[in-house]
Amino acid sequence: MKYLDEFRDPAAARELSAALHAVTTREWRIMEVCGGQTHSILRFGIDQLLPPAITLLHGPGCPVCVTPLEQIDKAIELARRPEVIFTSFGDMLRVPGSSTDLLSVKAQGGDVRIVYSPLEAVELARRNPQRQVVFFAVGFETTAPANAMAVRHARGSGVANFSILVSHVLVPPAIEAILASPECRVQGFLAAGHVCTVEGYEEYEPLAARYGVPIVVTGFEPLDILQGIYLCVRQLEEGRAEVENQYARAVRRQGNEPARASVREVFEISPRKWRGIGEIPQSGLRLRESWSEYDAENRFTLLTGEVDEPAECISGQILRGVKKPNECPAFGTRCTPESPLGATMVSTEGACSAYYRYKPHA
Amino acid sequence: MPDFTLSCPIPLTTYPHVLMAHGGGGRLMRNLIQQLFAAAFDPQSDTDSAVLAVSGSRLAFTTDSFVVTPLFFPGGDIGSMAVHGTVNDLAMSGATPHSLSAAFILEEGLPMETLWRVVESMAAAARACGVRIVTGDTKVVERGKADGLYINTSGIGFFEHALVLEPASIRAGDAILLSGDIGRHGMAIMSSREGLQFESDITSDSAPVAGEVQALLGGGIQLRCLRDLTRGGLASALVEISLSARARLGLTESAIQTRQDVRAACEILGLDPLYVANEGRFVAFLPADQADQAISILPAASIIGHVERLGEPLVTMESPIGGSRIIDLLSGEQLPRIC
Amino acid sequence: MARVSFGGVIKEVSLAYTPEAVPGDYVLVHVGFALNTVDEEEAQKTLELLRQLEPAGAETIDDAPGGEAA
Incomplete structure (x- = not known):
């Protein structure tokens, strides 16, 4: 190619x-x-x-790794509601919240579906007007234009049963x-x-x-x-x-103006928690007041509150570059991709999971 | 090992319910089979067929169930796949497939015409493989309880040689042969999956491989072990063999053939072709000095690596740019990545 | 929406953020959106820089602190 x-x-x-x-x-x-x-x-x-x-x-x-525990718990709470079709990128499904993961919610009857693009979630909402379709809007600056367009498209085409659970970071x-x-x-x-x-x-x-x-x-x-x-x-x-x-074939100094404008129209900068690191000021995006009707946290009354992370997991030190995955005593023993202590072991992009799969650990 | 308190509230080693991942060909499925099924039953081997001694001769016996959506996909359908799958499992033990059974679980409301097309396809596939479908069973379940239809086939086969094809026969230095390009079946199915669709000319590789195995045996290749690549793809098959044989396998990525469109579809969805399903490919372990001869018998095949030594279950692969990585089992089904 | 070919695999992709894209352009795609058209001239320049590194390979290790790639 x-x-x-x-x-x-x-x-x-x-x-x-x-x-x-x-x-x-x-x-x-x-x-x-x-x-x-x-x-x-x-x-x-x-x-x-x-x-x-x-x-x-x-x-x-890794967008999957830095999504905070409480957002995963909210996703799980939403996915358990009978009226909800919960849509997500594939690798978010295996990320453990504080008690379970979305794969298990699906196994117990939750309607959880993988989509390639948030536009496909809007389309799903259009085809299922009697259901509520929620998209798990995670990711960095790269994914924000797609999620911004999804809510703009929902409003523009009168799809009222679509909303997003936002966990955007910068x-x-x-x-x-x-x-x-x-x-x-x-x-x-x-x-x-x-x-x-x-x-x-x-x-x-x-x-x-x-x-x-x-x-x-x-x-x-x-x-x-x-x-x-x-x-x-x-x-x-x-x-x-x-x-x-180095990436001049795809990156201009100003970025992509239409995409930035679209993101600014829908989102505003806000404080955000990062899994393993904690809250970083002005490090995330949330929906602007004028778009709050598409915010799943507004549309549904959620019981999930603040959630603490497991103490043994050192993913925070790994994400900050203070330690390498194989310097963690739990690495490959009590923490494996099947039984992750922290999100860096969950996603294939996560540093711990990548180490586990590609580096000797026997 | 340092003593640590397990303070984590989420040890998901054991799930209280069956997940799709338990059928995904990865570590969760392996655990399920080892800890639950093998513990309760009396498995004869860690290969795709059991080899039984019956009245002085060896008999290969195997079974496989087929659930696939859609029922008809580019390059095949559930009917032909149900024949090929079981014929291939028999062939992997080195047996000549002889007879199959076919059991159907039908969903109320399935168009009779659809069922007829599937049955015709099975009959044609059986003729092409030289096996007969000699017995069967039919059950119907309520609408909504099955994806149209499920098929189970079982098969028996006999041996025309004295070789014992199993992981324990593998020797240090053996060459690893891969019978063709990989990843086509999984990506052909994926192309029609809701939410992930794409257009392509990718067709499933679903095909019987018994003829290829017979050709190798007939050419005097002293095969040690065979494994067909199904769920979990090439990577999972080799890791399974490595674990059973306690063998360290060294692979060369550039020797593994993947069609450009299969690679492209994998790039788009964030999937690794090494873990994508196949239905007509197998790996063969054979003495290194017979590698050239084996390739001359199967020109579409390639030698993708060697058994480096015994005693250490590990699979490594050299990347095209010279680095190497460990190949491991995935937890379950491969899930599309964000970026 | 546009039809984008990825080495023979075709996917529907939104060009909402790359209104300048015309048939035949290469685009960088992420979750169903083209995020930019690929600047073929820049791509060639990058590859050219990589090629220029070649004489600075193993033989000239000591006196090649890397003035060749600006």
């Missing part, structure tokens, strides 16, 4: 790896904040092509929270290409300047990631801290 095969070329990967070895003179710790990149790194074994002096840390980039405030922490070990970031496709990368420029860290907007394919790391290391070696764009 065009733009996939070219960016998976083995010979070019070896050359990039050699160039990276050549430019690296000391130890560097670089964090990617994108579930898709984490997945690529482990699936292709990209970490094994790096000089040993470079450590990759897997940040809070990358730059999370990067800032990591950098501002006194235990921060991260020296450079790969910013997620798809996120920047929507929002551009202006917002990263003050972060790079204030904290003195290079930030490289990076794509998902093996060569993209290797080149992103290469550019980041080169900046570190040269003592620079700038925003660079």
Whole structure:
């Protein structure tokens, strides 16, 4: 496929790896904040092509992993209601709430369905006017335009039985929270290409300047990631801290204006809890007052309140790059993909699950 | 191991209800079979067919049930699949398939014409495989209690050679042969699933493989172990064998053939083709010095890896760019990812 | 809505956010929406940079701090 095969070329990967070895003179710790990149790194074994002096840390980039426990519990509560068809992306179904998961709710009669796009959930609502269709609107900046369009489309076409359970988060405030922490070990970031496709990368420029860290907007394919790391290391070696764009074929500095406008019309910035990290100010999106009729938390009276996370799970430290998954005493023993203690073990994009599947743990 | 208090309120190792994941070909299904079924019954082997000694000769015996929506899909239908599935399970023990049974669970309201098409397809598939459907059963359930119809087939087969094909026969150094490209059946079904649909020319690979196995045996290949790829795909089949044989398998990703459209559909939905279902592909373990000869017998096949050593159940795969990763069982069914 | 081909697999995709897209363009798609048209010139430039790295491979490790990719 065009733009996939070219960016998976083995010979070019070896050359990039050699160039990276050549430019690296000391130890560097670089964090990617994108579930898709984490997945690529482990699936292709990209970490094994790096000089040993470079450590990759897997940040809070997986939308499934960072969705807080109480939003999962609300999803489960909604999915149990007989009038509700609960729709979601596939991998949210296996994320445990505080007592069960959506797969179990489905097994007990809840109407839970996987969709590829939120527009398909609106279509489901149109075809089932006697039911309430709720879509689990999780994700980063990348998914927000799709969810914004879904509610706009519902209003525009008079589909009143559609609503969304919102758990939207934003990358730059999370990067800032990591950098501002006194235990921060991260020296450079790969910013997620798809996120920047929507929002551009202006917002990263003050972060790079204030904290003195290079930030490289990076794509998902093996060569993209290797080149992103290469550019980041080169900046570190040269003592620079700038925003660079490795993913110029898809990312413009301003992002995608129509998509940003659509998101701003429907959503506003709000505080958000992140699973494993806690509340980060101005790090999420919620529906604006004028769109609150499409907010499932308004439409239904929910009993779920604040929920605490299991104490043993160190996913917060993993997401902030303080620890690696295999440094957790529960890793692979009391915490496995079948019996996850925290969401980083649940999603295939989660750092712990990716480690469990792709790294030796026997 | 450090002593830790399990403070987590969500140990979902055991679910109080059956989930779809218990039939997904992954770890939950393996646990269900080992802890519940195998504990209660008397399984004869960890292969797809039991091999029984009956009056001095060996008999292969197997059974399989077929539930698929839609009933007719690009490249096949539930009827032909029900014949191929059981014929293939027999072939995987090295047996020559002989006779099948066919049991039907029909849903009230199923159009008779649909049933007739399915039965015709079964009959044609049986003729093509050289087996006879000799006995059967019929039950009808109320409307809404089945997806149109479910089929169970059982089969018996006999052996024309003395080889014992099972994981325990695998030796260090053996080559691993894959009989063709992967992922077509699962993606053909997925293309018609509500909420995930796409248009493509992908057709199921549903086909009998007994002929290919006979060709290998007839060509003098000293087969050690065979496994057809069904739910859970190539990855799950190899992990299962690795666990049974306690063998470390090393695979090369670039040797595994996947059609471009299958790869594309997997990219769109966030699925790994290694775990996508097949209905007409198998892996064969054979002595490495017979690998070239095996490929000349089955030109569509490829050697995808080797048995590195015995004693350590582990499957690793080298990626096209040179890194390697561990291949493990999934928990249950593969779920489409967000990004 | 548009029909987008992914290496022969066709999916209905919304072009609401890429009004500039015309038949024949490559688009980046996420959950049913095209998020951007792919800039083929930029893609070629990136690949070109990767190719230029090649002479800076193993032989010139010591004196190649990476001035070749701007």
